[in-house]
Amino acid sequence: MPKQTFFNLPESKRYNLIVAAEKEFARAPLSEASIANIVKEACIARGSFYQYFEDKEDAYFFLLNQQIKERNARFISILKENNGDIIDAITEMYHKLLIEIPDENERDFFKNALLSVTHKVENSFTSLFEGNHSSEQMREVTNLINKECLNVSDDKEVFHIIKIVTAVAFRNFVEKFSGELSDEEAIEIFRMEMNLLKNGLYKKK
Amino acid sequence: MPKQTFFNLPESKRYNLIVAAEKEFARAPLSEASIANIVKEACIARGSFYQYFEDKEDAYFFLLNQQIKERNARFISILKENNGDIIDAITEMYHKLLIEIPDENERDFFKNALLSVTHKVENSFTSLFEGNHSSEQMREVTNLINKECLNVSDDKEVFHIIKIVTAVAFRNFVEKFSGELSDEEAIEIFRMEMNLLKNGLYKKK
DNA sequence: TATAATATATGACACCGTGTCACTTGTCAA
DNA sequence: TTGACAAGTGACACGGTGTCATATATTATA
Numbered sequence: 001m002p003k004q005t006f007f008n009l010p011e012s013k014r015y016n017l018i019v020a021a022e023k024e025f026a027r028a029p030l031s032e033a034s035i036a037n038i039v040k041e042a043c044i045a046r047g048s049f050y051q052y053f054e055d056k057e058d059a060y061f062f063l064l065n066q067q068i069k070e071r072n073a074r075f076i077s078i079l080k081e082n083n084g085d086i087i088d089a090i091t092e093m094y095h096k097l098l099i100e101i102p103d104e105n106e107r108d109f110f111k112n113a114l115l116s117v118t119h120k121v122e123n124s125f126t127s128l129f130e131g132n133h134s135s136e137q138m139r140e141v142t143n144l145i146n147k148e149c150l151n152v153s154d155d156k157e158v159f160h161i162i163k164i165v166t167a168v169a170f171r172n173f174v175e176k177f178s179g180e181l182s183d184e185e186a187i188e189i190f191r192m193e194m195n196l197l198k199n200g201l202y203k204k205k
Numbered sequence: 206m207p208k209q210t211f212f213n214l215p216e217s218k219r220y221n222l223i224v225a226a227e228k229e230f231a232r233a234p235l236s237e238a239s240i241a242n243i244v245k246e247a248c249i250a251r252g253s254f255y256q257y258f259e260d261k262e263d264a265y266f267f268l269l270n271q272q273i274k275e276r277n278a279r280f281i282s283i284l285k286e287n288n289g290d291i292i293d294a295i296t297e298m299y300h301k302l303l304i305e306i307p308d309e310n311e312r313d314f315f316k317n318a319l320l321s322v323t324h325k326v327e328n329s330f331t332s333l334f335e336g337n338h339s340s341e342q343m344r345e346v347t348n349l350i351n352k353e354c355l356n357v358s359d360d361k362e363v364f365h366i367i368k369i370v371t372a373v374a375f376r377n378f379v380e381k382f383s384g385e386l387s388d389e390e391a392i393e394i395f396r397m398e399m400n401l402l403k404n405g406l407y408k409k410k
Numbered sequence: 411t412a413t414a415a416t417a418t419a420t421g422a423c424a425c426c427g428t429g430t431c432a433c434t435t436g437t438c439a440a
Numbered sequence: 441t442t443g444a445c446a447a448g449t450g451a452c453a454c455g456g457t458g459t460c461a462t463a464t465a466t467t468a469t470a
Contacts, residue, residue, distance in 0.1 A: 005418070031236045034456065045420040050458065087406070115324040119383055122322065151401070151408045160398050161406050164373050171372040178324055193365050196356070200405025201292070201366050203356045210447070239427065250449040255429065 002062050006052035017042045017052070021059050026108035029116035030060050064113060064124050067106070071097075072128045076144070084146030086162065087194045090169050094190050098176065098183050111177045126166050133159030168193055207267050211257035222247045222257070226264050231313035234321035235265050269318060269329050272311070276302075277333045281349065289351030291367065292399050295374050299395050303381065303388050316382045331371050338364030373398055 006014065020042035024033045035056055039046050053059040071093075078096075079089040113121050123130065129138060133156050142158050152158050172193065176186040211219065225247035229238045240261055244251050258264040276298075283301075284294040318326050328335065334343060338361045347363050357363050377398065381391040 008417085035458090036456070046422095046457090047420050047459080048418080051418065055458080117322045117324060117327065119320040119322060119379060122379070149407050151405055157397070157401065160394070160401060163376070164398055164401060164406065167372045167376040168369050171368070171375075174324060174327070189365070192362070193369055196362065196365060196369060197402070198405060198407040200356055200403060201369065202354050202403040204409055213446085240429090241427070251428090251451095252430080252449050253447080256447065260429080 002053050002058060003051065009052070017044065018063065021063055022105055022109055025060060025063065025112060026105045029112040030056070030118070030121075031116065033060070061120065061124065063109075064121065067109070068124050075128060076141075079141075079144050084144055085149070086145050086165060087198055090165055091191060091194050094169060094172065095187055097173075098186060114174050114177045117174065122170070125170060129159075129162050129166055165194075165197065168197065207258050207263060208256065214257070222249065223268065226268055227310055227314055230265060230268065230317060231310045234317040235261070235323070235326075236321065238265070266325065266329065268314075269326065272314070273329050280333060281346070284346075284349050289349055290354070291350050291370060292403055295370055296396060296399055299374060299377065300392055302378075303391060319379050319382045322379065327375070330375060334364075334367050334371055370399075370402065373402065 006017075009017070017038075021038050023041060024037045027033070027037070033056065035046065035049055038059070039049050049059075053062070074096075075089065075093055078092050079086065082089040082092065113125075128141065133142075138159065141162065142155055145158060145162075147158060150158065150161060152161065169190070172186065172190050175181065176183075181189070211222075214222070222243075226243050228246060229242045232238070232242070238261065240251065240254055243264070244254050254264075258267070279301075280294065280298050283297050284291065287294040287297065318330075333346065338347075343364060346367065347360055350363060350367075352363060355363065355366060357366065374395070377391065377395050380386065381388075386394070
């Protein structure tokens with residue numbers, strides 16, 4: 001987490017710094033991004049950067065988690081709109097993310113995050129479903145989910161269904177961002193895989 | 206790919222270098238591994254390293270792909286033993302990888318690879334199923350798979366089933382290596398998720 | 411208001427890692 | 441023996457990180 005000093009900063013200065021950092025992390029993946037570029041863009045001294053953040057990672061994960069938090073909130077409301085149908089909800093989410101990420105910077109930021117997926121980054125992306133099946137946040141999501149249609153006997157299995165759906169969705173994002181798939185193709189593939197998940201990979205006996 | 210010079214090397218020298226590199230990449234993830242350590246361990250000059258490899262990544266992905274190639278071959282034979290049942294095969298593979306990776310070095314090497322999963326690393330891991338559903342390698346695997354029991358209408362869907370199973374398996378590996386799960390817990394979870402995939406996440410109508 | 415105490419800002423610097431290059435050493439064919 | 445080419449070498453330039461002594465600003469206190 002950023003240091004207190006960062007949060008004490010006057011709004012506009014903090015904003016400038018965030019914008020500068022986002023720009024750098026959109027330009028290059030974490031390992032290639034440089035603090036020199038960030039401080040130059042934000043017009044602050046190198047030493048100041050270290051007043052605000054522990055290091056590069058600290059700044060990076062602060063930004064990433066900020067972004068993800070917004071997405072998570074949006075997912076919750078989409079899940080409600082879809083009456084707790086997790087696969088329909090995640091399909092809508094996928095669709096929206098592909099066609100509605102507006103800002104070029106934001107898009108490249110996500111792209112870099114997805115393509116150089118450290119374990120930590122992946123955890124950020126799936127943070128909504130973090131921890132084990134009995135964590136606080138997990139309960140909230142589990143409660144929202146319509147279990148009527150799910151092929152489960154307890155909440156633990158619901159948790160694993162979420163994990164499965166998330167893993168597959170995540171992989172689809174990575175492929176969309178790395179490959180030359182059009183939005184339409186990507187969404188079609190996503191739908192197909194979600195249907196396979198719904199109905200089962202094996203024939204009913 | 207390593208340069209020709211590397212392949213011209215006398216066996217024992219090449220072997221030493223490989224061992225030294227593996228040791229370093231087991232010690233630290235790619236971004237933190239240092240060429241200085243490799244050349245020191247291998248007792249060669251820094252300049253020599255650059256005679257053999259383009260850079261650190263070049264050496265890394267050469268080693269990783271070598272390892273993965275062996276695993277892939279093993280997976281093919283396991284798939285045959287399981288009469289083309291992809292989920293049974295991948296479950297056995299998972300089981301074997303957890304309990305039979307013998308060498309401490311090799312184990313840490315994999316662990317680092319999985320935890321700092323760049324997109325390239327992930328692609329190496331799933332290279333067996335690389336390309337689209339009509340690629341040469343993909344056909345070989347698809348042909349091995351027993352489609353009798355699969356809930357599919359064409360080979361394209363088989364391809365996506367493979368993608369799904371792989372994504373879920375991959376995530377399980379990452380979690381096993383990052384978390385504090387015992388081998389038994391990890392395998393139990395893996396089995397549960399594979400069963401959910403087989404039977405479908407949603408109830409049959 | 412004056413002064414002390416504390417918080418913030420700064421950039422030079424030590425340190426470390428990368429990739430290069432001019433040079434040395436080895437090999438092998440003529 | 442010699443020349444040509446392949447392989448080996450390590451000093452070095454460059455660039456990035458994180459630190460620290462010092463300067464400046466802000467706030468508290470008398």
